[in-house]
Amino acid sequence: MSDKPAITADGYCTNTKPIPSTTRQINGHALGGKLVKMHGRRYAHCPCGRRPSLTDRGNLHRHKPPKE
Ligand SMILES: [Zn+2]
Structure with a gap:
């Protein structure tokens, strides 16, 4: 991808908006692809x-x- 977000002086990405439809909720063992409705971290x-x-x-x- 050529469309990279900017980076701060200390090397962090400045983008805070997740790409729509990439959000996933993960809860420990749920990495196998099961849907888990308990609390877990969301990633995008x-x-x-x-x-x-x-x-x-x-x-x-x-x-x-x-x-x-
Ligand atoms: Zn980023």
Whole structure:
């Protein structure tokens, strides 16, 4: 992808908006693809290529983009 978000001076991705439809809720053993309706962390893809967890507001947590 050529459309990478900006990076802060200390190396963090500035994007906080998850890519729609990439949000996933994961709860421990649920990595096998089962739907789990108990509380778990939510993750979503970022345009930078990472998949950070989400805050309560649905924004991406601060994360560093992958190194090339
Ligand atoms: Zn990012």
